[in-house]
Amino acid sequence: MKTITVNDIIIDWEENMNINVILQRMNYTFRMLIIKVDGKLVKKNEYESTIVSPGADVKVIHLMSGG
Amino acid sequence: MNISEMKSKHKLLKDYSYELGEIEKGYTNRTLYVNLSNNEIKEKPVTQLMKDKFVGGKGFGLKLLWDATKPDTKWDDLENEIIISPGPIGGITQYAGAGKSLVVSLSPLTDIVIDSNVGGYFGPFLKYAGFDALEIQGKAEKDVIVIIDGKEGVIRIEEAPEEAVDSHILAEQLTDMYAESDNKKNLISVVSAGVAAENSNIGVLNFSFYDKKRKKVRLKQAGRGGIGTVLRNKKIKAIVAIAESIKPDANHVVDIEAIKECGARFNKEMRELDDDQCRMRKEGTAHLVEIMDDYDLLPTENFRFGSHKDIMNIHSSVWRSKFTQGVFDGCWIGCTMACAKAVDGFELKTGPYKGDKVIVDGPEYETVGGVGSNCGIFDADYIIEANFYCDTYGIDTISFGTLTAFLMECYEAGIINKEITGGLELTFGNADAAIELMHQMARGEGFGVIAGLGIRKMKAYFAKEIGADINFLNDIGMENKGLEYSQYVSKESLAQQGGYAMTNKGPQHDEAWLIFMDMVNKQIPTFEDKAEALHYFPMFRTWFGLMGLCKLPWNDVEPANNAETDEPGKVPEHVQNYVTIFNAVTGLNIDKAEMIRQSERVYNFQRTFNIRRGYGLRKHDAQPYRAAGPVTVEEYESRIERYDKQLLENIKVNPEGKSTVEKVAILREYKEDMYEQLLDAVYKRRGWTKNGVPKITHLKDIGMDLPEVLEIVESLQ
Ligand code: SF4
Numbered sequence: 001m002k003t004i005t006v007n008d009i010i011i012d013w014e015e016n017m018n019i020n021v022i023l024q025r026m027n028y029t030f031r032m033l034i035i036k037v038d039g040k041l042v043k044k045n046e047y048e049s050t051i052v053s054p055g056a057d058v059k060v061i062h063l064m065s066g067g
Numbered sequence: 068m069n070i071s072e073m074k075s076k077h078k079l080l081k082d083y084s085y086e087l088g089e090i091e092k093g094y095t096n097r098t099l100y101v102n103l104s105n106n107e108i109k110e111k112p113v114t115q116l117m118k119d120k121f122v123g124g125k126g127f128g129l130k131l132l133w134d135a136t137k138p139d140t141k142w143d144d145l146e147n148e149i150i151i152s153p154g155p156i157g158g159i160t161q162y163a164g165a166g167k168s169l170v171v172s173l174s175p176l177t178d179i180v181i182d183s184n185v186g187g188y189f190g191p192f193l194k195y196a197g198f199d200a201l202e203i204q205g206k207a208e209k210d211v212i213v214i215i216d217g218k219e220g221v222i223r224i225e226e227a228p229e230e231a232v233d234s235h236i237l238a239e240q241l242t243d244m245y246a247e248s249d250n251k252k253n254l255i256s257v258v259s260a261g262v263a264a265e266n267s268n269i270g271v272l273n274f275s276f277y278d279k280k281r282k283k284v285r286l287k288q289a290g291r292g293g294i295g296t297v298l299r300n301k302k303i304k305a306i307v308a309i310a311e312s313i314k315p316d317a318n319h320v321v322d323i324e325a326i327k328e329c330g331a332r333f334n335k336e337m338r339e340l341d342d343d344q345c346r347m348r349k350e351g352t353a354h355l356v357e358i359m360d361d362y363d364l365l366p367t368e369n370f371r372f373g374s375h376k377d378i379m380n381i382h383s384s385v386w387r388s389k390f391t392q393g394v395f396d397g398c399w400i401g402c403t404m405a406c407a408k409a410v411d412g413f414e415l416k417t418g419p420y421k422g423d424k425v426i427v428d429g430p431e432y433e434t435v436g437g438v439g440s441n442c443g444i445f446d447a448d449y450i451i452e453a454n455f456y457c458d459t460y461g462i463d464t465i466s467f468g469t470l471t472a473f474l475m476e477c478y479e480a481g482i483i484n485k486e487i488t489g490g491l492e493l494t495f496g497n498a499d500a501a502i503e504l505m506h507q508m509a510r511g512e513g514f515g516v517i518a519g520l521g522i523r524k525m526k527a528y529f530a531k532e533i534g535a536d537i538n539f540l541n542d543i544g545m546e547n548k549g550l551e552y553s554q555y556v557s558k559e560s561l562a563q564q565g566g567y568a569m570t571n572k573g574p575q576h577d578e579a580w581l582i583f584m585d586m587v588n589k590q591i592p593t594f595e596d597k598a599e600a601l602h603y604f605p606m607f608r609t610w611f612g613l614m615g616l617c618k619l620p621w622n623d624v625e626p627a628n629n630a631e632t633d634e635p636g637k638v639p640e641h642v643q644n645y646v647t648i649f650n651a652v653t654g655l656n657i658d659k660a661e662m663i664r665q666s667e668r669v670y671n672f673q674r675t676f677n678i679r680r681g682y683g684l685r686k687h688d689a690q691p692y693r694a695a696g697p698v699t700v701e702e703y704e705s706r707i708e709r710y711d712k713q714l715l716e717n718i719k720v721n722p723e724g725k726s727t728v729e730k731v732a733i734l735r736e737y738k739e740d741m742y743e744q745l746l747d748a749v750y751k752r753r754g755w756t757k758n759g760v761p762k763i764t765h766l767k768d769i770g771m772d773l774p775e776v777l778e779i780v781e782s783l784q
Contacts, residue, residue, distance in 0.1 A: 008589045029361045030583070032344055034630040041630060044343075061590070062583035063629075063636060064622050 002054035013054045019047035022058060034061040068229055070243050078226040080211065081106035087220045088197045093155030093318050093652040094118065098131065099198040099222065101213055103301055104145055104205030108222050113199050120771065124154030125182045125612035126669040127200045128171030129676060132180060133775070135204060138679050142175040142293070143300050145205050149272075151258070151306075152200035153190030156652055157615020159318055159401070161330040162644070163337070164617030166191050166399020168274060174292035174572075175268040175300075176466070176521045177549035179677045181292025181572050184612055186398030186407065187274030187285075188256035191615075192217060192308035195317050207302040212241070218254075218311040227304050234259045234273040235425060235459040238284045241307050242277055252277040254313070257284075258306040260295035261461025266511035267519025269466040269551075270295025273458060280394050283426050286458050287398050287407065291575050292550060293521075295461040313400060321654040329644040330401070336624050337403045345623045346383070348396070351408040352432040352619075353386040359436070363706075364556045364582060366441040368495050369472035370545055370693050371702050373556040377445035381435055385447050404620050410451050418456060418506050427455040430464075436554030437468020442475055443495030453502060460509045462519075465575075467508075469551035470522050471501050473544050482535045488514045522546040542692045548573040548682070557694050559709075560586040562597040565745050568690035569601065571673045571683075577618065578605040584636060594748035601745075602752045607637075609666035614649065621645075668771040671754075671761045678760060679779045685746060685759040696738045700727045703734075710734055756784060 002013040006026055014021070019035055019042055022028075035042045036059045042050045052058060088095060096113045113127075121130045128150040140146045150171045159165045168190030174181035193201055196217025203213065212230070214223040231237045238257040246252040257275040264270025272289040289295075316323055341347055346354045356378070359365035363373030379385075390408040398407040410427040430439075430450050438453040439445065457464045471493070477483045478493040485492060489507075491500045491514055507515025517525060522544045529535040545552040550573025557563040563586075566579035581600050584590050591597045611618045626640045633639065642659060650656055657665070677683025696710075697703040703710050704727055711722040714730060718737045722730055750757060754765025760783040766772045 007587060027361055028587075030358050032625060034635050043630075059588070061588050061635065063625060063638075064580055064583060 004052055004054065004056045004058055006058045007060055013052070017052050019050050019052075022052070023047075023060070026060070028060055028062070030062050032063040034063065035059065036061075070240060073229040073240065074244055076227075076229045080224040080226060081108060083108035083222045085110060085197065085220050085222065087217065090158075090194060090318050092321055092654050094123070095194060095197050095199050097198060098127070098200040098202060099215070100202045100204070101222065101224065102205040103203065103207040103211065103224065103303070106224055108224070120668055120773065121672075122155065122613040122665050122669065123199060124152050124157070124169040124615050125171060125609070126672075127152045128169055128182065129180060129669065129673055131200060131202050132171055132173070133672075133676055135202070136173065138681070140173060142173045142178065142297055147173045147297060148202050148204045149294060149297055149301070150200055150202045151190065151193060152615075153194050154613055154615030156648060158191035158194045159320065159326060159648075159652065160313070160315055160399075161323070161326045161401060162648055163330070163333055163397075163402045163404050163620040164399070165401065165615060167611070167615050167617050168193070168289070169612050169615070170272060170289040170294055172292075172294045172297045174294070174549070175296045176293045176523070177573055179548065179572070179680055179682050180673060181294060181550075182612060183272070183289035183291045183294060184577065184617075185272065185274045185289035186276075186287035186617065188253070188276040188310075188399065189258055189274045189306075189308050191399065192254075192256050192310040195310050196308060201306070203301065203303070203306075206300065210302050210304045212304050213306045214245070214309070215307065216309045218309050230304055232265070232304060233261045233459040234286055234461055235284075235455075237305055238273065238275040238286060241305055242275065242284050245307055245309055253279055254310040256308045258298075259304065259461070260298045261459050261509070262511075263505070263509040263519070264295035264461035265299040266516060267462060267508050268293045268296050268521045268524070269463045269470070269519060270297070270299060270461050271458075271463045272298060273461065276398060281409075281411065281426065285398070285407065285409065285426070286428050288458065288463070290463040290465060292572060293463075299461070318652060320652040322651040325651040326648050329647055333620065333641075333644065334403045336626055340627060341404075341624055344625065347404050347406040347619065347623050349392060350383045350387050350390070351396075351406040351429070353408070353430060353435055354383045355432040356386070356435050357382045359432075359555065362582075362587065363559070366436055366472070366554050366556050368443045369441060369476040369543060370552070370556055371476070371699070372705055373558075375440060375445065380445040381439055381447055381450065386430070386435070389447065389451065402617070402620070404623065406619060406623075413451055413455065415452060415455065416448075417452065417502050418509075420459075425455055427451050428458060430454045433554050434464040434468070437465045438471070438501070439468075441468050441472040441554060442501055444498045444501065446498055449498040449502065453505065456502070456505055456509070460505070462505070462508065465553050466521065466551040467505065468554070469545050470518055470525070471504060473522050473525070474504075474518060476543055477529070477535075477540075480539075482529060482540075483533070487533065521549065522551055523549040539698075542698045545691055545693055546574070547690055547694075548687055550574060552694065555580070555582060557582065558696055561741055561745055562591055562600055564690055564695055564742055565597065565601045565749055566604075567694060569688045569746070569749055570605070571670065571677060574694075578608055580604075590636075594744055595752075597745060598748035598752040601749045603663070606663045606666040606670060607642075609670050610645070610662055613665060613669060614645075616645070664769055667769045671766060671769065671771050672776060674755075674759075674761055675776050675779050678783070683759065685750075685757070688746060688759060690742065692735060692739070695742060696734055697731060700731065703727050703731050758783065760784065
């Protein structure tokens, strides 16, 4: 089974896996995110078009808010 | 009784005239002292040392309170004070969130210093009237109001027998009474509490501002630690500030253009980005409710769980539809974040104001979590009603929510029952029982009086009077240092456990909110990383309290290019705005590093203040186990996959074949050890001994080696 890593968690990879699919899979619903795939920044308007490959290291940095 | 009849019943106890003067570079260079025992009123100079070491706001409050009290002064002693200070940036109108007041007092809940940050117009008006801080000591014999007339240059203490005590009525009465005309009501701000503040330890101060658009008085709360209880104990009905006008450059800053430039950039971010980011202008902090639920962080049923199936009933879209939209909801002038949302025309269903249609300020996230989900109540109208009554009765929604949740768990565990509660069936989800508990608190009767003691004193009471198991109560009673926890589940974030229990005043998230950074992003995996975060963020966030600033505009909107910066979590552009603004107000020349130093001095002073009072050591930073892990079998089993995995991966113990009771015990031992290791790492980073005492070398390094501070810590090195 092919996998990717999201915030140090290993999850199954799937065909055409874009950023929105990953966010949905992880249930990451917070809106203030910084996303990097293998160290490269992905802008919000690129979430749909950015397809990740097996073995990718995805960082979804949640910023702080509230409080 | 009409307003003029009410006013005619006032009895003047003392008036004091003074020169109005000017604010220079953010400071008036004097404070106002009022003693209600002997009606003494005087001005005190602000020394250079005060500015250098304590800066303003909370720093001034701590310094004045230290000087005014003895190590054994109790919250209800004559010497205890309520100090309100806006800070040097407070009162500017060109950058969002610059109207906050910092309130400092000895707390009836914690027996140490409490500080609380609050909006409304009082702090700026106090400064416009000529004072960097107001210090109230002593106690009146009968109910009084203190009037700070910044128009005439007069301070008055007046007995005021006829006005209401509950804030929503009182603030309106006094606004009507002291405003020159209807269109000058916005030049009045009132500080008040309410009847439940008299009968409980969880009293708040309400700070008013007049909403010209709605033609209504609005209330913002200095919520934590029972300062409203201190107010009523001093027999203060209200403190009124009257301003001559709101001048855009009342602070006489050094470089107004620099502030305006920062403000314009910030306002553009709000206009262009808020709808995609936090939606503060439409939902306020309530935008967080379902997000916290999604990440298993929304406390439900006394922090046992972090999410609930009925979340849709209290979802942010519900609040958005209840909040009046399209009006400017800033709690100080110029705040384009405008998150002080309100429900208009809400018809009350219970209590002394049943049937009245009222404006309700909020609910904010903390209130939804506190009186709602944490009590298992997923009913928006109840939450609004509880919000209203907490405010007008003058009690803290966070403490009320957390202590009610504690009582509900005690009830369901059979520790208390109807006989003990006087008939209240305090099961999770029972909104009728919860609101009746609050009304009892307001009336000072029944089980409401016990509840109003706060969790720490209730635990002792239940152990002593009904033989409850104190260990279990200590595990589930969500308090540290005597203050009730605010509304985030910290079980899966060790850093946040520190962010709560290593605070100076008790577990309020305003020092550090690290859950995402720690639990979700995994950005701070080592103890050293966590310690660095538990140094930087509490110091950084302390700075808002020195200045008279609101923290929300720092990171509830972020510049479009924030992601491309080195440390996006710190929002570097906004940090630079604050440095620029401080320098532009005062003419000084600090940088980001000195900003942290300014806070460190005050933070260490506050820690030392706690030590001086017999607290502030390692043992006082202990947390209830519920904040770290599952106390009960039911809790463990509700997240069994997660906890079993932790046993296997973190502790290298195979969960198979073990009973849940055994697994709870193994996990607990591990989590408790982790917390002790965190304490070591954080104390080291903060320059403290293993017992949590500031080291003399560190105090010298940061320039806080004042003789009175060294005297306290010397023997504890
Ligand atoms: S951000 Fe919200 S709480 Fe802060 S000053 Fe503005 S309106 Fe008030």
